[in-house]
Amino acid sequence: MNTLEEAKTAVVEEFSLFDEWLDKYEYLIELGKNLEVFPVELKTDDRLIKGCQSRVWLDVKAEDGKLFFRADSDAIITKGIISLLIQVYNGRTAAEILGDDFSFVEEIGLRENLSPTRANGLNSMIETIRKEAEKNV
Amino acid sequence: MDVSSVRSLFPQLQESVYGKPLVYLDNAATSLRPLSVVREWDEMSLKHNSNLHRAVHKTAVDATERYEAARAAVASFIGSASPKEIVFTSGTTQSINLVAACLENAGFFSEGDEILIAESEHHSDIVPWQLVSGRKSLKIKILPVKQKGEIEIDKLPALLTSKTKICCVAQVSNVLGVINPIKEICEICHANGTLVLVDGAQGIAHLTTDVRELGCDFYAFSGHKMFAAPGVGVLYGRQPLLESLPPYMGGGEMIESVSWEKTTFAPVPGRFEAGTQNISGVPTLVPAIELCKRLKTSEIEKEQAAIKNYILDAFAEDADITLYGNPAEREKKIPLFSISVKGAHHEDLALILDKMGIATRSGQMCAEPLMDRFGVTGMLRASFVPYNTLDEAKYFVECLKKAIKMLK
Numbered sequence: 001m002n003t004l005e006e007a008k009t010a011v012v013e014e015f016s017l018f019d020e021w022l023d024k025y026e027y028l029i030e031l032g033k034n035l036e037v038f039p040v041e042l043k044t045d046d047r048l049i050k051g052c053q054s055r056v057w058l059d060v061k062a063e064d065g066k067l068f069f070r071a072d073s074d075a076i077i078t079k080g081i082i083s084l085l086i087q088v089y090n091g092r093t094a095a096e097i098l099g100d101d102f103s104f105v106e107e108i109g110l111r112e113n114l115s116p117t118r119a120n121g122l123n124s125m126i127e128t129i130r131k132e133a134e135k136n137v
Numbered sequence: 138m139d140v141s142s143v144r145s146l147f148p149q150l151q152e153s154v155y156g157k158p159l160v161y162l163d164n165a166a167t168s169l170r171p172l173s174v175v176r177e178w179d180e181m182s183l184k185h186n187s188n189l190h191r192a193v194h195k196t197a198v199d200a201t202e203r204y205e206a207a208r209a210a211v212a213s214f215i216g217s218a219s220p221k222e223i224v225f226t227s228g229t230t231q232s233i234n235l236v237a238a239c240l241e242n243a244g245f246f247s248e249g250d251e252i253l254i255a256e257s258e259h260h261s262d263i264v265p266w267q268l269v270s271g272r273k274s275l276k277i278k279i280l281p282v283k284q285k286g287e288i289e290i291d292k293l294p295a296l297l298t299s300k301t302k303i304c305c306v307a308q309v310s311n312v313l314g315v316i317n318p319i320k321e322i323c324e325i326c327h328a329n330g331t332l333v334l335v336d337g338a339q340g341i342a343h344l345t346t347d348v349r350e351l352g353c354d355f356y357a358f359s360g361h362k363m364f365a366a367p368g369v370g371v372l373y374g375r376q377p378l379l380e381s382l383p384p385y386m387g388g389g390e391m392i393e394s395v396s397w398e399k400t401t402f403a404p405v406p407g408r409f410e411a412g413t414q415n416i417s418g419v420p421t422l423v424p425a426i427e428l429c430k431r432l433k434t435s436e437i438e439k440e441q442a443a444i445k446n447y448i449l450d451a452f453a454e455d456a457d458i459t460l461y462g463n464p465a466e467r468e469k470k471i472p473l474f475s476i477s478v479k480g481a482h483h484e485d486l487a488l489i490l491d492k493m494g495i496a497t498r499s500g501q502m503c504a505e506p507l508m509d510r511f512g513v514t515g516m517l518r519a520s521f522v523p524y525n526t527l528d529e530a531k532y533f534v535e536c537l538k539k540a541i542k543m544l545k
Contacts, residue, residue, distance in 0.1 A: 021155060021492040022543075029485075029543060053484040053500045055514060074514065075482035076544055077489075 004096050007088045008104040015108035024109065028080030035083045038072030049124040054078045056125045060132040066091050067136060071125065081110060082125070089129060097133040102126050139436045143524045146171040146428070150524060157494030160529045165311050165339055165473050165520035166498055167361045173424035178366055181417040188413055190390055203420040208406075214426045215337075215356065216347030217373055224379070224406040225419050228370035229338040230261040232357030233305075235372055235409060236334055237265040239382040240303070241273060248274040251301045253331070255280045255288055255317070256510055257310035260503040262336045266305060280306065282510070286313035286462035287469070290321060297329040304333050308340030308356075312504050312516065313462025314473030316344065323352035332378075338362055342429060342522060343471040348373050365425035366418040372409070379405040388412040432523045444521050444530040445472045451534045452476065457541065461511055472521035475502070481544040483517040489540040495519075495533055 002010070018024045042059050049056040054075035061068045069090055071082045088104065089097055105126075144150050149169045152159045161169060181203065187196040189204050208220040217223060226232045240246065252266045256279050270277050278296055281289045288306070297304075304326045309316050323333045337358040340346060348356050355378075360369035374382075384391055384402050388411030393401040402408045445467060452460045457479040464470055478486060487499035498518040501508050508515060519533055 022489070025489055025492065026543065053487075053515065054482060075484040077485045 001091060004088065004092055004100060011084055011088060012104055012107050021109075025077060028077050028084075030080070031083040032073075032076040032079030035072070035079050035086075036070065038070055042070070043072070049128060056082070058125055058128055060129070062094075062132075062136045065093055065136070067094060067097065067129075067133060069129065081105065084108075085125070085129070094133040094136040097129065098137065138431055138434050140440050140523065140526055143432065143437065144526075146173065147524055148172060154494050154496075155492055160495040160525075160532060162519040162521060162525065162529070162533060163496045163498050164342075164522040164525075165362070165518065167367065168342065168364050168522055169524070170366070171364055171424070171428055173428065174365055174421045177421045177424050178417050181420050186416060189416060190407075200416055203423075204414065204416065207419045207422045210423045210426050211371055211373075214346075214429070215341075215371075215373060216349050218349065219376060221405055222373055222376050222379065224372040224374065224409045225414060226357075226370035226372050226409075227368055227415070228359040228361070229336060229357045230265075230370075232355075232370050232372035233262055233334065233336065234265045235385045236355050236357075236374070237269045239385055239409075241269045242383045243381060246273045246275055246302060249276065249300060251276045251278050251298060253278045253280050253296055253301050253304040253326075255306040255310075256282045257286070257288070257313055257315075257507050258305065258307060258504070259311050259336065259338070260505070262305050262307065262334075263506065276300075280304070282310075282313070282315075282507075285464055286310070286315040287464050288315075288317050288322070290318055290325075293322065293325050294329075297326065297331055299330075301326075301329060301331045304331050305336070306333070307336040307338070308346070308351075309343065309471055309473070310462065310504075310507075311339050311473075312475045312502050312507050312518070314339075314471045314475070314520075315462045315464050316340070316469050316471065319351045319353060327352065339471070339473070345433070354378055360418065360422055360425060363425055364428055366415075366421040369415055369418040369422060371422075374405075376405065379409075382409075384411070385409050386411040390414075437523045440527060441472055441521065441523060443527045444525065445470065447527060447530050448472070448474055448519075448534065455538075457481075461516060472525075473518065474520070475516040475518040477511075477513050477516055478541055481541050483515045485544050486517045486537065486540050489543060490533075490536055493536040493539075495536055497533075 038057060043057050047057045047059050049058060054073050057072045059070045069086050073079045073082060147169045185196060185200045185203060187200040189201045208223045211223045212220040226235060252275055254263060254266060254277060266277060280293060280296060283289055306317055306322055308319055319335055326333045332354040334355040335353040337346060337356050341358040342363040354375050356373040358371050361367040391403050391408050391411040393403050452458045459477050461475045462470060483499040487497050490497050500515045502518060
């Protein structure tokens with residue numbers, strides 16, 4: 001398995017191929033559509049991160065000191081970003097996750113999607129990933 | 138005045154986003170600011186800054202005159218009988234909180250009394266009343282809206298009881314854009330001895346408002362949605378009613394005399410304006426009101442109607458688009474359009490439109506109960522004011538269709 005840094009660099013490089021904003025979004029929409037199906041029975045209130053904009057469901061499992069995520073959203077671009085987050089952070093240790101600042105999302109130019117508007121689903125998702133990591137240190 | 142001369146007054150319209158000209162369609166959240174308003178703010182800050190009502194020096198007198206001139210301008214703009222009926226606040230939200238708190242402190246509510254709130258209200262006309270209800274054990278009743286967004290006025294008489302103390306309703310809903318029959322609501326409520334508070338936040342910039350003609354007891358609005366500075370709000374209250382209310386906050390300027398034994402309070406409206414007020418902001422209401430008056434030309438009204446008709450027709454033709462607030466008579470709607478789209482999430486639409494240079498609003502729009510009423514988790518809203526053009530409306534519809542195609 002690649003390192004966290006390698007995974008981030010891969011995503012950042014992939015995004016640098018797109019000059020146009022709309023192409024980035026087209027790509028995220030594709031990623032969103034191809035995200036592993038989130039089981040309906042996991043769409044429970046305790047997994048729901050309710051935002052003013054989109055809703056995000058996040059399921060976290062810890063196995064052998066590593067964290068595994070499954071997630072879903074009702075908004076497709078958010079789902080695309082979730083796919084990136086999973087690509088980068090899945091199977092990492094709690095220490096690795098806590099040592100990271102999640103700034104790669106900003107590096108690929110998705111700052112607006114993480115803007116601290118009220119209860120932004122994605123922002124809260126990152127917060128939740130961090131909290132889960134803290135629980136599993 | 139035509140639309141292009143209106144546009145020339147707003148410097149921000151020259152800005153571009155992501156290399157595209159800004160198409161600003163988030164006016165229901167806050168409108169852009171004209172140069173005249175910015176200049177007034179600057180002048181108050183750079184030439185006339187001084188605390189109000191207190192000192193005798195020239196600068197203080199100048200500042201006070203300009204602040205009080207704004208009060209007179211507001212009174213005349215909304216048809217109030219006297220500037221004494223105009224209280225300055227920080228915005229619509231504070232205006233409504235002030236009424237709720239002062240009525241409570243005046244002993245206006247007894248346990249079991251009822252407050253009637255329109256189903257289409259914004260959180261700021263719901264939560265202050267919920268807070269009072271919690272403290273006083275009151276009952277909140279809902280005045281429902283129809284599927285097309287009109288208030289079910291036929292149900293109003295039956296909803297009123299001898300315990301209904303106040304009815305709270307927006308002149309225009311921030312989601313539906315439907316102009317509510319305020320005059321009729323006031324007549325029905327007053328016949329029952331029920332007060333009426335009108336949230337004018339969305340109505341003030343679009344309609345010609347005469348509070349005495351409407352007959353409401355309170356009318357609240359914000360400066361920033363009618364081209365004035367943010368942090369400035371207005372509460373109109375009928376003078377005898379305001380005079381019957383105790384102070385809102387305690388502090389400087391709201392008193393008549395203070396001693397350790399007994400403090401007496403200033404007459405209205407000063408009684409409600411404790412502490413140092415928004416010295417630079419309040420006077421910007423004067424140029425903002427001037428502009429609002431100048432915008433009432435047939436040319437601008439024609440363009441606004443053309444925008445409304447164009448968008449309503451475009452949405453009606455598209456089976457995937459559901460428009461919320463779609464009264465049979467188009468005159469009953471301001472150019473504010475909230476929609477949901479089959480197969481496309483409002484957040485995705487707003488993000489893609491943003492990249493096309495279009496500022497819209499997506500989400501629950503601070504009206505969660507209304508979102509529940511229509512069974513959606515959010516909507517996409519485009520709201521127009523007189524600096525918006527028919528070309529912008531056409532570009533918006535074209536881009537919306539492109540965005541929907543991308544998402545499907």
